[in-house]
Amino acid sequence: MKTPTRKGSATVLLVIVLLVSLGGIVGLKAATDRVVRQKLPGSSIIYVPSGKFLKYAAFGYRDLAADLIYLWAIQYYSTPTIDDRYDHLDHVFAIINELDPRFQDPYEVGAMIAVDGAREVLTEARDLSHGSGRGAYARSLIEAAFKILDRGEANNPDQYIYTFDAGHIALMTLRDYPLAEKYFALCMKIPGAPEFVERLRANAIFRKGDLKTAWETWFDIYRRAPDERTKKIADNHLYNIKATIDLAALQEAAAKYRDRFGRWPADLQALVGAGFVREVPKDFDGKDYVYDPATGKVRTVINPWRR
Amino acid sequence: MADAIRIENLRKTFRLGFIPRPREILKGITFSVREGETFGYLGPNGAGKTTTIKCLLGLIHPDAGTIEILGRSASSPRSREPLGFLPENPYFYDYLTAREFLAFTADLFGLDRGVKRERIARLLELVGLGRAADLPLRKYSRGMLQRAGLAQALINDPKLVVLDEPLGGMDPLGRKEIRDIIVRFKDEGKTVFFTSHILQDIEMICDRVAIIVGGRIVKEGGLRDLVSEKVLFTEVTVSGISPQAFADLGECVSTRGDRVLLKVYDEALVEAVVSLVHDRKGRLVSLSPRTETLEDIFVDTVTRT
Amino acid sequence: MTIKAIAGITFKEAKRDRILYLLFFFAALGIVASRVLAILTVGDRIKIIKDVGLASISIFGVLMAILIGTGLVYKEIDKKTIYTLLAKPLYRAEFILGKFLGLVLTLLVMTGAMALIFLAIVFAHTGTVEGGLLVAVAYIFLELVLITAVAILFSSFSTPILSSLFALAFYLIGHLSWGLELLIKKMRPGAGRVLVHALYMVLPDLENFNFRTEVVHGLPIPPGIYLSSVLYGVCYTAFLLGLAVLVFRRRDFV
Numbered sequence: 001m002k003t004p005t006r007k008g009s010a011t012v013l014l015v016i017v018l019l020v021s022l023g024g025i026v027g028l029k030a031a032t033d034r035v036v037r038q039k040l041p042g043s044s045i046i047y048v049p050s051g052k053f054l055k056y057a058a059f060g061y062r063d064l065a066a067d068l069i070y071l072w073a074i075q076y077y078s079t080p081t082i083d084d085r086y087d088h089l090d091h092v093f094a095i096i097n098e099l100d101p102r103f104q105d106p107y108e109v110g111a112m113i114a115v116d117g118a119r120e121v122l123t124e125a126r127d128l129s130h131g132s133g134r135g136a137y138a139r140s141l142i143e144a145a146f147k148i149l150d151r152g153e154a155n156n157p158d159q160y161i162y163t164f165d166a167g168h169i170a171l172m173t174l175r176d177y178p179l180a181e182k183y184f185a186l187c188m189k190i191p192g193a194p195e196f197v198e199r200l201r202a203n204a205i206f207r208k209g210d211l212k213t214a215w216e217t218w219f220d221i222y223r224r225a226p227d228e229r230t231k232k233i234a235d236n237h238l239y240n241i242k243a244t245i246d247l248a249a250l251q252e253a254a255a256k257y258r259d260r261f262g263r264w265p266a267d268l269q270a271l272v273g274a275g276f277v278r279e280v281p282k283d284f285d286g287k288d289y290v291y292d293p294a295t296g297k298v299r300t301v302i303n304p305w306r307r
Numbered sequence: 308m309a310d311a312i313r314i315e316n317l318r319k320t321f322r323l324g325f326i327p328r329p330r331e332i333l334k335g336i337t338f339s340v341r342e343g344e345t346f347g348y349l350g351p352n353g354a355g356k357t358t359t360i361k362c363l364l365g366l367i368h369p370d371a372g373t374i375e376i377l378g379r380s381a382s383s384p385r386s387r388e389p390l391g392f393l394p395e396n397p398y399f400y401d402y403l404t405a406r407e408f409l410a411f412t413a414d415l416f417g418l419d420r421g422v423k424r425e426r427i428a429r430l431l432e433l434v435g436l437g438r439a440a441d442l443p444l445r446k447y448s449r450g451m452l453q454r455a456g457l458a459q460a461l462i463n464d465p466k467l468v469v470l471d472e473p474l475g476g477m478d479p480l481g482r483k484e485i486r487d488i489i490v491r492f493k494d495e496g497k498t499v500f501f502t503s504h505i506l507q508d509i510e511m512i513c514d515r516v517a518i519i520v521g522g523r524i525v526k527e528g529g530l531r532d533l534v535s536e537k538v539l540f541t542e543v544t545v546s547g548i549s550p551q552a553f554a555d556l557g558e559c560v561s562t563r564g565d566r567v568l569l570k571v572y573d574e575a576l577v578e579a580v581v582s583l584v585h586d587r588k589g590r591l592v593s594l595s596p597r598t599e600t601l602e603d604i605f606v607d608t609v610t611r612t
Numbered sequence: 613m614t615i616k617a618i619a620g621i622t623f624k625e626a627k628r629d630r631i632l633y634l635l636f637f638f639a640a641l642g643i644v645a646s647r648v649l650a651i652l653t654v655g656d657r658i659k660i661i662k663d664v665g666l667a668s669i670s671i672f673g674v675l676m677a678i679l680i681g682t683g684l685v686y687k688e689i690d691k692k693t694i695y696t697l698l699a700k701p702l703y704r705a706e707f708i709l710g711k712f713l714g715l716v717l718t719l720l721v722m723t724g725a726m727a728l729i730f731l732a733i734v735f736a737h738t739g740t741v742e743g744g745l746l747v748a749v750a751y752i753f754l755e756l757v758l759i760t761a762v763a764i765l766f767s768s769f770s771t772p773i774l775s776s777l778f779a780l781a782f783y784l785i786g787h788l789s790w791g792l793e794l795l796i797k798k799m800r801p802g803a804g805r806v807l808v809h810a811l812y813m814v815l816p817d818l819e820n821f822n823f824r825t826e827v828v829h830g831l832p833i834p835p836g837i838y839l840s841s842v843l844y845g846v847c848y849t850a851f852l853l854g855l856a857v858l859v860f861r862r863r864d865f866v
Contacts (some may be wrong), residue, residue, distance in 0.1 A: 014854060018851060021850040025813075035840065217704050321864075365698065366698055366865040396692070403624075575855060
């Protein structure tokens with residue numbers, strides 16, 4: 001007979017060791033998980049000179065490399081405790097784009113991260129015009145956003161979204177209306193662009209202050225409107241443009257009147273009598289503008305957008 | 308006298324191959340080796356000799372049966388404390404010298420420094436490796452490796468020495484040396500258990516033998532008991548007389564020149580042959596009785612099984 | 613002690629393996645090359661030296677552990693030196709532990725040598741030696757100990773090539789634990805999630821030994837993790853060696 005106790009006891013000891021260590025593994029894994037660490041796997045990506053270099057190193061798994069770097073980038077940029085994480089934003093996304101130019105998400109998301117980052121750096125978009133250090137940094141991030149979107153458009157001329165996003169940024173964040181107009185104009189031409197892009201362009205032209213071209217553009221939209229709704233929108237805009245022009249002229253004339261006579265005119269007709277305007281214009285609907293002689297303010301009788 | 312080795316009903320089946328096909332190698336081995344005796348373990352190739360030894364050494368786990376070494380179960384490593392083993396084709400760490408290897412082996416037994424040094428020197432002399440002791444083992448010939456192997460088997464001054472084919476691959480001089488060493492063990496009171504194909508050597512030095520065929524012990528016993536002193540036939544070489552004269556006395560095996568070699572089966576007829584030679588004025592060149600040898604037993608047993 | 617004796621000859625044997633020196637050469641090359649790379653980079657140069665240096669020590673250390681470790685037990689069986697060894701009065705566990713400790717000792721020496729070169733380069737560049745770097749190297753070594761245990765486990769029943777692949781897979785899995793964590797967060801509750809969660813707890817998380825990022829970027833290391841990581845490493849090593857002994861004990865050496 002084998003000596004069962006001797007061999008058996010060794011096996012029991014071994015099993016105990018295995019179970020205890022297994023318990024230790026699970027327990028300690030839970031313990032280490034509880035500790036909050038900043039995980040930045042792969043942050044050395046910023047040392048890669050360019051995507052061209054990486055393309056060849058990826059052994060043909062370029063798309064996969066692009067995916068992995070993109071996934072990493074999302075984790076990286078959503079970790080708020082990393083300082084200066086926006087420093088190489090364009091570089092990182094340039095690598096992803098270079099590896100897989102047809103990978104659409106990174107262009108949009110990269111631009112979005114850049115804009116978010118700019119907002120994070122400042123509290124108000126207005127500060128972008130200042131030359132402060134933070135302002136300059138935020139501006140550089142917005143520039144990065146445009147760079148990324150331009151790259152997206154260059155690599156994917158059939159996709160309207162990049163010029164669209166760029167126009168949007170220019171319009172809302174940067175308030176650079178000529179730039180917005182330029183992007184929306186480009187966007188319009190791309191097949192598949194939504195039909196309202198030309199209206200965005202028209203709006204940008206209006207905002208930039210070129211009221212004559214704005215009128216012509218909106219009029220053209222009005223003429224070509226395929227449905228009642230679009231017609232109505234164009235109509236409202238035309239009303240608004242006319243009102244803007246008219247109200248500006250009236251307001252200027254009233255100010256001149258005040259300068260000359262030391263008080264606001266009693267009514268708008270007085271301006272004609274005094275020779276500051278040839279006639280009192282009516283609004284686009286043929287209604288009169290509303291004048292308050294106490295304050296000298298002229299306004300429309302109706303909200304242009306609620307006609 | 309305790310048993311140096313006691314094996315009872317040892318069984319082992321191997322399951323080899325991708326789709327395991329069981330092969331029963333040991334089918335219930337039972338035998339004992341008494342302390343102090345020199346025991347030979349014989350069998351044809353594939354009979355299970357090496358498997359038995361490996362079970363003894365704990366290299367293979369038996370499926371069933373008992374193995375005890377000097378009273379301790381072979382499944383415990385402690386049973387190997389009084390044991391020394393020389394494998395069939397010794398392979399050692401070829402980057403070590405013989406001396407370093409023996410030192411390592413001594414460390415495995417926990418020998419302390421003084422004992423270690425003295426014993427290594429003595430063993431190297433004993434096996435004849437004194438001069439080559441500091442060459443790396445990879446430079447050793449087969450015979451030298453064998454000697455080194457013997458030295459490492461003796462490092463712990465074992466009570467039981469197990470040797471697997473210790474005499475294979477050595478020249479006749481080497482074989483004599485090893486035989487002498489084994490006989491020395493007997494004088495020192497050590498128990499020796501070994502396997503060999505060279506049956507003449509077994510006959511010379513063993514007290515008892517066991518023959519294993521097809522996983523079973525088919526013969527076991529003292530050498531003198533198994534091998535009778537019976538004369539099988541007598542070989543007589545005669546010259547100067549023509550073979551026909553011996554026609555009804557013995558079998559003419561061969562002739563060369565005027566020499567005739569006869570095989571005479573009946574002992575009584577040998578006398579008749581001698582007289583005939585004397586009468587015919589021939590010359591009796593040689594007369595040798597051939598007794599039963601171990602080889603005869605072995606071949607007989609194996610072919611019968 | 614038998615374990616000490618076996619560790620001793622294992623160390624002697626590993627020392628002679630040319631692979632060791634080849635890998636050490638490449639590691640040294642990598643560390644020194646970081647100095648050159650630093651010139652190409654934009655921004656903080658010392659970061660890239662530390663980054664590449666620590667990465668070299670880590671990668672080449674792992675390769676050493678795997679390439680040598682997977683041959684350790686297999687060679688003994690293949691060359692049949694194991695017969696004379698196991699015929700001695702030692703437990704099979706002692707054999708496994710001896711081999712393990714011998715290789716760990718070898719890796720300790722190699723890691724120390726690589727670390728010395730690394731710290732010398734950093735010192736030449738900054739004039740100081742940060743304690744953080746030593747901590748990072750120490751935990752790299754702990755990771756190597758674990759990888760050694762894996763290599764030995766596979767070496768006890770598999771050929772060197774397969775063992776190397778398995779050990780490499782173990783290493784990769786160990787560094788992708790965060791992926792499983794993300795997956796669990798996105799899965800819906802159910803049997804699948806329980807299974808993945810169980811896997812997540814049991815599969816190795818080698819990032820526990822990775823302080824390279826913190827040290828290079830100067831981020832703080834929460835103190836609680838030092839001890840937890842060490843204990844985790846010890847437990848996992850014990851578990852792997854236990855498995856190796858379990859497998860090895862039952863083996864028949866035909």
